[in-house]
């Protein structure tokens with residue numbers, strides 16, 4: 420559904436996306452992770468036909484991105500929920516959706532059918548005459564999703580769709596994402612939430628314009644942590660300086676504090692027991708499976 424080969428985007432002399440290649444299958448939930456400025460939004464804008472790539476080959480929903488005509492064709496095939504909130508607050512839900520329908524040149528009958536189907540899909544239970552500004556944040560995001568899929572696109576690009584949304588609403592939003600994938604839609608989503616990334620079939624980790632890792636969440640964990648990972652949990656209060664002193668110890672291959680705990684991988688497995696013993700009075704240690712947060716930290720630190 421998406422095929423990107425040696426693709427770069429320059430803004431003047433600045434390289435925002437630097438020679439990336441990847442593909443996304445039909446019906447896949449593909450996650451894009453990376454710090455702010457990594458190049459996620461720029462990539463999405465190209466794949467939606469809003470920005471021309473400086474270099475490389477792009478095919479979306481079978482359409483090669485090589486002319487202005489292709490740009491129009493791609494826009495019909497893709498839905499885009501932008502990182503910025505794009506609904507009109509001072510219009511009603513109905514007015515917003517019918518405006519989007521006009522942009523996509525949907526005829527009245529198709530529009531009403533799609534509108535009712537999608538509002539039912541997201542279980543929108545309020546009056547259509549509700550002003551967008553009166554809706555809670557999570558519902559607004561669902562209406563934005565409805566707007567992005569109104570024209571029944573094959574590929575849906577969601578750029579930080581749950582930023583600033585409550586945990587319950589984030590979970591609800593992800594149920595919708597999974598339903599869409601089950602309907603055969605291809606989902607391309609960016610997020611800063613690791614619990615969300617965990618729900619993607621594959622994830623690309625992006626750093627300063629490059630993809631530094633791309634695989635399933637499980638494979639990324641295995642790849643980044645081939646050896647055992649331990650969690651040390653403080654038995655009581657510990658000071659910040661205590662953790663800082665531990666951090667510089669030479670035994671660690673990986674060390675990351677999380678509040679009163681830290682995760683650690685060791686250079687030599689023979690050092691583990693001795694270290695555990697040394698810290699026994701202050702910390703309880705156990706072997707754990709790495710989280711995606713560990714993977715993310717490690718990838719962005721080491722490559």
Ligand SMILES: Nc1ncnc2c1ncn2[C@@H]1O[C@H](COP(=O)(O)OP(=O)(O)O)[C@@H](O)[C@H]1O
Nearest residue numbers: 430433435453454455456457458459460461462
């Ligand atoms: N239109 C633009 N002109 C110049 N630089 C841009 C433009 N859009 C984005 N950038 C820069 O490109 C880099 C990647 O931005 P972006 O794709 O928005 O990253 P992300 O979505 O991962 O946070 C950033 O350094 C950003 O400042």
Ligand SMILES: [Mg+2]
Nearest residue numbers: 459460461502
């Ligand atoms: Mg962005």
